[in-house]
Amino acid sequence: MFTILEKNDLAAKVYRYVINAPNVARKAKAGQFVILRLIDDGERIPITLADWDPISGTITLYVQAIGKTTTIMSQMKAGDALLDVVGPLGIPSHVEKGKTLVALGGGFGIAAIHPIVRAHKRIGNRTISIIGARSKELLIMEDEMRAASDEVRIATDDGSCGTKGFVTTILKKMLTTHEAMDVVLAIGPVVMMKAVAELTRASDVETLVSLNPIMMDGTGMCGACRVMVGDSVQFACVDGPEFDAHKVDFDLLVARQKMYSPQEKLSMEIFDKLCKAQEQRETAAW
Amino acid sequence: MEKIKLSNKDRMKIPRHDMPEQEPAVRAQNFLEVPLGFTPETAMEEADRCLQCKNPKCVAGCPVNVKIPDFIFHVAMGNFSLAAQTLKETNALPAVCGRVCPQEDQCEAVCVIGGKNEPVAIGRLERFVADWERASGVVTIPPIPAATGKKVAIIGAGPAGLTCAGDLAKKGHDVTIYEALHKAGGVLVYGIPEFRLPKNIVDAEVDYLRKLGVKIECDFVVGMTRTIDELMEEDGFDAVFIGSGAGLPYFMGIPGENLNGVYSANEFLTRVNLMKGFVFPNLSDTPVPMATHVAVIGGGNTAMDSARTAKRLPWTEKVSIVYRRSLAEMPARKEEIHHGEQEGVEFLLLTNPTKFVGAEGWLTGMECQRMELGEPDASGRRKPVPVKGSEFILEVGAAIIAIGNGSNPLINKTTPGLTTNKYGNIIADGFGKTSREGVWAGGDIVIGAATVIKAMGAGKEAAASIDEYLRSK
Numbered sequence A: 001m002f003t004i005l006e007k008n009d010l011a012a013k014v015y016r017y018v019i020n021a022p023n024v025a026r027k028a029k030a031g032q033f034v035i036l037r038l039i040d041d042g043e044r045i046p047i048t049l050a051d052w053d054p055i056s057g058t059i060t061l062y063v064q065a066i067g068k069t070t071t072i073m074s075q076m077k078a079g080d081a082l083l084d085v086v087g088p089l090g091i092p093s094h095v096e097k098g099k100t101l102v103a104l105g106g107g108f109g110i111a112a113i114h115p116i117v118r119a120h121k122r123i124g125n126r127t128i129s130i131i132g133a134r135s136k137e138l139l140i141m142e143d144e145m146r147a148a149s150d151e152v153r154i155a156t157d158d159g160s161c162g163t164k165g166f167v168t169t170i171l172k173k174m175l176t177t178h179e180a181m182d183v184v185l186a187i188g189p190v191v192m193m194k195a196v197a198e199l200t201r202a203s204d205v206e207t208l209v210s211l212n213p214i215m216m217d218g219t220g221m222c223g224a225c226r227v228m229v230g231d232s233v234q235f236a237c238v239d240g241p242e243f244d245a246h247k248v249d250f251d252l253l254v255a256r257q258k259m260y261s262p263q264e265k266l267s268m269e270i271f272d273k274l275c276k277a278q279e280q281r282e283t284a285a286w
Numbered sequence B: 001m002e003k004i005k006l007s008n009k010d011r012m013k014i015p016r017h018d019m020p021e022q023e024p025a026v027r028a029q030n031f032l033e034v035p036l037g038f039t040p041e042t043a044m045e046e047a048d049r050c051l052q053c054k055n056p057k058c059v060a061g062c063p064v065n066v067k068i069p070d071f072i073f074h075v076a077m078g079n080f081s082l083a084a085q086t087l088k089e090t091n092a093l094p095a096v097c098g099r100v101c102p103q104e105d106q107c108e109a110v111c112v113i114g115g116k117n118e119p120v121a122i123g124r125l126e127r128f129v130a131d132w133e134r135a136s137g138v139v140t141i142p143p144i145p146a147a148t149g150k151k152v153a154i155i156g157a158g159p160a161g162l163t164c165a166g167d168l169a170k171k172g173h174d175v176t177i178y179e180a181l182h183k184a185g186g187v188l189v190y191g192i193p194e195f196r197l198p199k200n201i202v203d204a205e206v207d208y209l210r211k212l213g214v215k216i217e218c219d220f221v222v223g224m225t226r227t228i229d230e231l232m233e234e235d236g237f238d239a240v241f242i243g244s245g246a247g248l249p250y251f252m253g254i255p256g257e258n259l260n261g262v263y264s265a266n267e268f269l270t271r272v273n274l275m276k277g278f279v280f281p282n283l284s285d286t287p288v289p290m291a292t293h294v295a296v297i298g299g300g301n302t303a304m305d306s307a308r309t310a311k312r313l314p315w316t317e318k319v320s321i322v323y324r325r326s327l328a329e330m331p332a333r334k335e336e337i338h339h340g341e342q343e344g345v346e347f348l349l350l351t352n353p354t355k356f357v358g359a360e361g362w363l364t365g366m367e368c369q370r371m372e373l374g375e376p377d378a379s380g381r382r383k384p385v386p387v388k389g390s391e392f393i394l395e396v397g398a399a400i401i402a403i404g405n406g407s408n409p410l411i412n413k414t415t416p417g418l419t420t421n422k423y424g425n426i427i428a429d430g431f432g433k434t435s436r437e438g439v440w441a442g443g444d445i446v447i448g449a450a451t452v453i454k455a456m457g458a459g460k461e462a463a464a465s466i467d468e469y470l471r472s473k
């Protein structure tokens, strides 16, 4: 049983879950993900492993409620169980000694960079995390990121915390001042990852991104997750999800993420109606 | 006992019985099974057609050597329960095989009355017997010998793995199946559609294995969740059987293949079958392509299944199979081609796609080329060659690529010392033994995409060999 042991409501429809999944927790490595299915006839969705504990057999996930499946998940409570959790999937992040890492996270991307930054720090690499949100209240995982990195820099769109602007605003400045860095890692919305790739392209700093195409099985069986890296087709679930940012075709990724937009919208509309009807019934019952 | 008195001549006079089917126009709108099965009377009459050969060719034609005349004899006598027992001696999944085996190339192809007359409908009888047993609700669990204390891990819950697991459990071994997906059955649940193989049949077979004491752990990807070495060294498994199938979709490598609307058959079929996308959005959350005209590229069973599945989606009006050779070279079962034609699938033969065209990231059409047949190639089939200047655009909203599957490298990559050939298939001997001590393999992962019955046969061979190994240890 993949029981939810803890659930916290963070900012901006992002929820933190601690879930019982001993098989995954035992093998998880930084940069990997799981695929979940909540209910019978539910969809399979990929979610990054933000943390795990092989001893207690638990994993920690941060999920943003953006569509039907993630919204259903946001309505689940501690004590409820997910139907399926499979993983760990994907190739772990390559963590090498003697490098200075600059990691940028936006949205759930902060949860995704967390274990990678921590892995670098643990082997003695210098780690700078740049995390961002629209405003101070919407920023997640600040404390966890401080614990996992040597230094945390913050950007908010409205300037309510740290630098006013985007995470890329900070990176740009670091590049112009020639601050030391060997590896840049960016995880978040595609626009952000693409912007980071463009910034570092000229300076030639090794830059990695973790791609989030639509997935289904997560084992290389369907090809739904295909992305172009250089001139080769790669299956993000088994060949990635981490790739050389300078070679990724981000425009293709954006286009492919919209593959089911009309259907997803339809699905969400029907679901919203159901939720409203349910609410009305509950109010009526009062 | 008047039946026994039937002379061979009398028997040969009985015409082969057809199975009633759902009307094409009706079934093209639903996902229910197409053939409706024999009644006991028709089955017994069909069974009377069998000559009970002393040296039955059909048995030799069957990859697992089912005792065909014996089970048919029991059917003729109305002894359906005995017939079922006889079938199950060699075939663990008769309800599945009766539906999906290419009998026309196997047992029925060599049946002696098949020369002048039509062969005995062995497949239909097999299906009848298995269904009768399931409906009767009397499923006999064979006596399981005392536990041997030996543990076997089976990787993959497809026909190879299921068969191997069942046989080993019956010998008293402690068997666990590890399956990557959330449901057991392999291609039987994610590939072959409901209208050809109802999923409750597969579920019943999987339940039967559980009753034999087999443990089934889904959501477990060997290589990721656990490696073979960990299973053997840390988790105490004495032997491992790999039945991981041929699950790596081939793409065409032509321009435009990453446009939205271009799918591998694996993705399309899994969305519809395993994830029940045909009842999206009300009863399933997994979306499927919503195109009015769908092209399916390829000519095998997977192409036929994709085309017939697409045809049943309520929003799809037209489905075209695009195949580069002619009807005669199509590897799909004749019955499937026939069913597709009846249901209104269009066949664009001697036609090959050269590129996918689109607008704003979405597929709008396929540029195709006409082909003609030239000299025979390595496979003995005449090689299609393009006709110059014959390009045309086929307007479609979705294209499904069904040109075959390779082997998934996940297990090979994480298992040192496991030898594979240049296609990534695991090398195993006639008993399924691989280059690694204690590790067997069988089914599509060894021989490449093949058939359900061959996968089952390999699972069976391996089980016997594993049993022998465990007893000698």
Ligand SMILES: Cc1cc2nc3c(=O)[nH]c(=O)nc-3n(C[C@H](O)[C@H](O)[C@H](O)COP(=O)(O)OP(=O)(O)OC[C@H]3O[C@@H](n4cnc5c(N)ncnc54)[C@H](O)[C@@H]3O)c2cc1C
Pocket (backbone or CB within 6 Å): A033, A043, A044, A045, A046, A047, A048, A049, A062, A063, A064, A065, A066, A067, A068, A069, A070, A071, A108, A111, A112, A211, A212, A213, A214, A215, A216, A241, A257, A258, A261, A264, A265, A268
């Ligand atoms: C490797 C990987 C790691 C991810 N990690 C996280 C994470 O840690 N936290 C988090 O909140 N989100 C993560 N995502 C994104 C998450 O999977 C999607 O938000 C989720 O699937 C949306 O499902 P939905 O039904 O709620 O929304 P939908 O309405 O179905 O879709 C909304 C959008 O989500 C994307 N999406 C839909 N289905 C899938 C799918 N099966 N696979 C991938 N993307 C999809 C599409 O771009 C779509 O436009 C990750 C995605 C990938 C590929």
Ligand SMILES: Cc1cc2nc3c(=O)[nH]c(=O)nc-3n(C[C@H](O)[C@H](O)[C@H](O)COP(=O)(O)OP(=O)(O)OC[C@H]3O[C@@H](n4cnc5c(N)ncnc54)[C@H](O)[C@@H]3O)c2cc1C
Pocket (backbone or CB within 6 Å): B100, B101, B102, B155, B156, B157, B158, B159, B160, B161, B178, B179, B180, B181, B185, B186, B187, B188, B191, B192, B220, B221, B222, B223, B243, B244, B245, B246, B247, B269, B301, B302, B305, B408, B410, B411, B442, B443, B444, B445, B449, B450, B451, B452, B453, B455
């Ligand atoms: C659409 C389609 C239609 C077909 N129609 C017919 C037909 O009509 N008649 C016929 O005889 N044959 C047909 N075939 C072929 C037949 O289905 C296969 O030959 C047969 O299923 C092979 O069995 P298998 O047990 O080797 O593998 P599969 O059935 O492929 O099962 C392998 C299982 O292993 C699992 N797996 C893979 N990797 C791992 C891992 N690392 N860890 C854990 N589990 C793993 C997979 O998820 C899968 O469930 C068809 C195939 C397809 C795709």
Ligand code: SF4
Pocket (backbone or CB within 6 Å): B049, B050, B051, B052, B053, B056, B057, B058, B059, B068, B069, B110, B111, B112, B113, B120, B122
């Ligand atoms: S070859 Fe035909 S007639 Fe002879 S035993 Fe087999 S099914 Fe019967």
Ligand code: FES
Pocket (backbone or CB within 6 Å): A214, A215, A216, A217, A218, A219, A220, A221, A222, A223, A224, A225, A226, A235, A236, A237, A238
């Ligand atoms: S999700 Fe199916 S191949 Fe990657």
